[in-house]
Amino acid sequence: MDHAVVIGASMSGLLSAAALHRLFARVTVLDRDALPAVDSHRRGVGQSRHAHGLLAKGREVMDELLPGITAELVAQGALKGDLQEQARHIHGGHRLARGQSGLTGLLVSRPLLEGQVRRRVGGLPGVRILSERVVTGLLSQEGRVTGVRLADGELIPADLVVDAAGRGSRMPSWLGELGYRPPQEEQVPIDVRYGTYEFRRRHDHLNGDLVVIVGPTPGAPRAGVALALEDDRWIVTLVGYGEGPPLTLDGFAAYAGTLPAPDLHHLVNLAEPIGEPRAYRTPAAVRRRYERLTRFPDGLLVTGDAVCAFNPLYGQGMTVAAMEARALLDPDLNPLPFFRRIAGIVDTPWEITVGGDLRMPGVEGNLTPKMRMVGAYLDRFHAAAAHDPELTRRFLRVTNLYDPPPSLMAPAALIRVLRSGAQRAVPVPA
Template sequence: MDHAVVIGASMAGLLSAAALHRRFALVTVLDRDTLPAADAHRRGVAQSRHAHGLLAKGREVMDALLPGVTAELVAQGASTGDLQRQARHIHAGKRLARGDSGLTGLLVSRPLLEGQVRRRVSGLSGVRVLPNRTVTGLLSQEGRVTGVRLADGEPIPADLVVDAAGRGSRTPYWLGELGHQPPQEDRVTIDLRYGTREFRRAHDHLGGDLVVVIGPTPDSPRGGVALALEDDRWIVTLAGYGEGPPLDLAGFAGYAATLPAPDLGHLIRSAEPIGEPRTYRNPTAVRRRYERLSRFPDGLLVTGDAVCAFNPLYGQGMTVAALQAKALLDLDLRPLPYFRRIAAVVDAPWEITVGGDLRLPGVEGGLTPKMRMVHAYLDRFHAAAAHDPELARRFLRVTNLYDAPTSLMSPVALLRVLRNGAPRAVPVPA
């Protein structure tokens, strides 16, 4: 095939281009932003000043699409480490046991990560990344998408168009113009509000650990994360449902002190603040159910946040985008088979995030009886994982998208939960 067009130079768009260049003679990535020459925040990535988690599975897939990119990022100051041995995970109010997970995390700022990926993708044979190009419509012929139209009226013909334009994707509207139904949307109103500050990182902070993750609980619907970044920095993001942290240093530290564990509060009080604090609000998590459509125009695919925009507190977006880019390597690029493939990628992280959010006060929607039983079991699972490194490792494999959530309820896991002193596990329906 000759030409593929990708709408959006997001991480989803860039990794999609990395996959498509193996299939197409020419790949053109179009972005409405002025893309920075140096690694810097840009307007089109509103969350880039906040903590970004790239899960171990996402790093692995990114390295498969762009061999050696992790090593290149480490050479520029990023860190890697075992996500159980060198990280502090507090979930359901329980501190998970340490051990060797075999899961390698990559700690890097969004500007450096995106900048290096953009440099690598731009250097691929037959790939061009063009800034200041706003796509306003699709070209079509006999029901097939044949390219895109830019704001200045310029047509760009293509054999395949991939929409990686994020939450603001216009594909649902464009489908109507082509005589197709838009996809059903699943929405969860979360009203997540968060604030971020950066701090100077000393080597003795947190005993040399690289990551702190503190999840919210029904009794304390606040959470936070600290990640070690290049240039000896910490980035600390604190978040709440319906209310966020104050940005002044005293208020930020006070908010951290209300979390289910004291680690972030201690770090904030002991580290030197640098830079300006930032805030952000995410009102909803949205999943567009393209896989349920019976008709869809050939020549058009959708990926990344344009398909599913997760609650960012869980850090799954970039990894899911990488897995969806990998799905573009399949020989069958017809829309409906593609959407079914990526639905299987989205199902588990969507189940994890929505199930977790619906437990929290202020999140709209009710828990089903099955969800209640699952959560009752997981509370007991986390209690056991606080002193069973193997259970902690199994949990991290699920949250890093290696294993299905059902693996936490396997006979072996159930036995360890019972044997390791947690309250009696409740049965979970199949």
């Protein structure tokens, strides 16, 4: 095959191009932004200035698509470590037990990560990344998409078009223009609001730990994360449902003090702030059910946030995008089989996030009996994991998208939870 066009130089678009260059002689990536020449924030990535989680599975898949990318990022200052041994996980109000998970996390700012991925992808044979190119529609002939139309009138022919334009994808309306029905859309109105500060990092902060994650609970629907970054920095993001943290330093610290664990409050009070705080809001998690369509034009695929935009609190977006990009290596790139393949990738993180969100006060939706049962079990599971490193390891394998959620109810795990007296478990001290 000759030419593939990717709409969007997002992480999803870049990783899609990394996969497609193995199948096509030429790959062209088009982005509406003026892409920065150096690693910096850009307008099209609204969450760029906030904490970004790259799950262990995502790092692994990125290394498959771009061999050596982890080592290159570490050489530029990114940090890596075991996600259980060097991290503090507080879930359900319980501090999960330490141990070795065997899961390697990569801690890196979004500008450095995206910049290095863009450099690597742009250097692949036959790949071009073009900035300030606004795609306004699709070209088609006899039931097949044959290219894209740009705002300046230029027509770019292609054997395959991949829409990786993110939450703002115009694909549903473009399908209508071609005489196709748009996909069913599901929305969960989460109204998640962020506030973020960066701080100077000393190696004695948090006794050398690299990550703090404090999850929300129905009784305290606020969360926070601290990630060590390159250049001896912390990025600390605090999150609330329906309300966010104040952006004054005192207000930010006070908000951190309301979380179910004191770790972030201590860090914010101790560390020296850098730069200005930033806010961000995600009104809804959105999933477009392309896999349920029965009719779709050939030569066209959709991936990344254009298919499913998760609650960013869970840090799953980049990892799912990487896994979907790897699905492009399958020799069958007919759209309906492709959408069914990536639905299998999306199902697990969507189930995790929606089940968690619907337990939060103010989030409207159908909390099914199954979700209630799973939530009650997870409360017991987290309490048991406070003193059982093996349960923590199993939980992290699920949240890092290696194992499906039902594995937490496998006989070996269920026995450990039931024998723990989980309701009486005492969290491990900070």
